[in-house]
Structures are given as structure tokens and as C-alpha cells.
Amino acid sequence: MSESVRSYRAGYVTLVGAPNVGKSSLINALLREKVAAVSDKPQTTRNAVRCILTTDDYQIVIVDTPGIHKPKFALGEFMSGEIDAALESVDVVCFVAEAGQGLGEVGDEIYRRLEHIGTPLVLAVNKIDRLRDKEDFWRFLGPIQERIKPDAVVPVSALSGTNLDVLRDELASRLPEGGMIYPEDVLMDTTERFRAEEIIRERILDATEQEVPHSVAVVVEEFRSPDEYPELKRAEIRADIIVERPGQKGILIGAGGSKLKEIGSAARMEMERRFGYPVFLQLWVKVKPQWRKTQRDVERAGYRRG
Ligand SMILES: Nc1nc2c(ncn2[C@@H]2O[C@H](COP(=O)(O)OP(=O)(O)OP(=O)(O)O)[C@@H](O)[C@H]2O)c(=O)[nH]1
Ligand SMILES: [Mg+2]
Known part of the structure; x- marks a missing residue:
């Protein structure tokens, strides 16, 4: 009996969209693994991050943005x-x-990037679990579709898992034939240091409101893991949390240090789960007025193109 020969596909898919629409949630759902930071506040993701979905038939390098x-x-x-x-x-x-x-108001920015894009374009319409009135689906989508002319439209829900298999197939079928780009057990093309920063920042976004989440950066100053130092029984991680105002520092530390303790303990547990070894985590909160406004301070906070 002859077996049909299936060719392997591999390539890059970039996910873009307005803030808070669920790009990072969708990546976690597609990978069936929590890799990207998610929160209910807009502008959670600050870096383009490559996440990797590998199956027997294809490998999709999904770039979160x-x-x-x-x-x-x-x-x-x-x-x-x-x-x-x-x-x-x-x-x-x-x-x-x-x-x-x-x-909304980001429409122009979106159209500027997507209207004349030469790359195959798939439109994923997320959060369909929230749709109250079915009429709203096409009413809002019609004008968008007309301008960006997607090659496929897939209604999905990262939360309830609806249609994720359809989206995986729509993306994978548009990739070129070829072998794997990353080894099959790699989930994310980032350093553990970066992942530690994102885990801490995600816990802070969860625990704070209003302007605090936007004003926070996390910089891991020391990262000693048992992989690098076999004599260590646990990773030793020291991180600075940078905020813009003394009041924000007070909020983050909380009464008697309670808030910072809560954030640190939640972050440590998540790191232990993801990294696979015990973690000793030290957090320091520092004030750097208006750090988001100057390129030098933004780079010092770790936001520079590598
Ligand atoms: N109801 C519902 N909520 C969702 C769904 N997907 C994501 N969310 C929620 O939407 C919010 C934003 O999710 P993110 O994944 O951080 O969104 P994002 O597009 O990556 O946001 P930025 O990184 O800020 O641009 C979170 O509160 C998610 O839990 C979904 O399918 N249904
Ligand atoms: Mg995101």
C-alpha cells in the first residue's frame, strides 16, 4: 500500500491588531500553552515576540506584536x-x-499598515463568545473587509477555543513548504531573563489599575540559574521594577510591603512552573521620572531592538 506523501510547511505569521483585542491570548490558545503576557489593560505587549507552534504537519512561528x-x-x-x-x-x-x-481611533494607523500589504492576509475575528447581536458581526466587519481585503475571515474565541483548529489550518496552509525553523520543543524565541521580566510585569498589571500599568517597566538585573551554575539548587533572580512617580512606588509596595510580596510570590510560582526549577526572587521598586518619554531611558528599561 502506498502512503500519501505529505509535505511539511514552516514559516512566519505576524499577528497584529488594535490594543486589547486578544492577540496574545490567541497565541496562547493556538499553542495550548501560556507563553505570552495577557492582561485586561491595553498595551500589555511591548515587544515583538516569536512564539512557535509545532505539529507533525507544520511549524508556525507566530510573532506577537x-x-x-x-x-x-x-x-x-x-x-x-x-x-x-x-x-x-x-x-x-x-x-x-x-x-x-x-x-475606533486606531483605524487609520491600522489601514496605513494593512491596506496595501503584499502578504497573504487572514482576518481573525476574536471574542465571538461576547457577541450579543449576530447582526453586529458583519455590520462592523463589512467596512474593514472592504478596505483590507483579507484572503480569509475566521471568527474565533481564544477564551472558549472556538474555531482555533480552523485558524491554525488557514495560517498553516499559506506557509511555504520546508523543514522546521526551530527545534520542536522550543515554544518561544526569547531569553529566560525576558520571560522573567514579562511574568513579573504581567503580575503587576493584574494587581494595579489606571496609570500604574502603563508606567511600569521591569529589568532583571541578576539572573543565575541552575543551568548555568550547577552548584545552585534554585535560580536567583533580582529585578528592578521601574515606575514614574513616588505615589506609584507606594501603590506597588502596599501597606507594610504587602502588595509587593503578593506580586513577588505570584511571579515566583509562575516562573517555577515555566522554568522547571525553584526560584528565589528579589524585587526592588525604583522611581525614574518620565522614563517612557526619552529614548535613552526607554532603552535603559530594556526596550531596544536587539
Ligand atoms: N471574552 C473574551 N475575552 C478575551 C478573548 N481573548 C482575549 N480576551 C481578553 O481580552 C483582554 C486582552 O487580551 P490580550 O491577549 O492581552 O490582548 P492583546 O491584543 O494581546 O493586547 P495588547 O498586548 O495590549 O495589544 C484580556 O482580558 C483577555 O482575557 C476572547 O476570546 N473572549
Ligand atoms: Mg498582547
């Missing part, structure tokens, strides 16, 4: 640059919109 917005500060300029770079030389662009919602 910051939400498209009009930059106000140097940090926003960095994020915008990350989006532009992630749209260059990829095999497929997946534009993520939110079901029953227009593009």
Missing part, C-alpha cells in the same frame, strides 16, 4: 517600530479584530 496605536512617547515609538519590523518579510499576516467592534 504590541497593539497598533498612535505613539505618544518614546516607548510608543519603540512599540510602533516593533510592529513595522514584524510586518517585514513574513509569510502571512493575521489581523486580529474584535467581534462586534469597529477599529
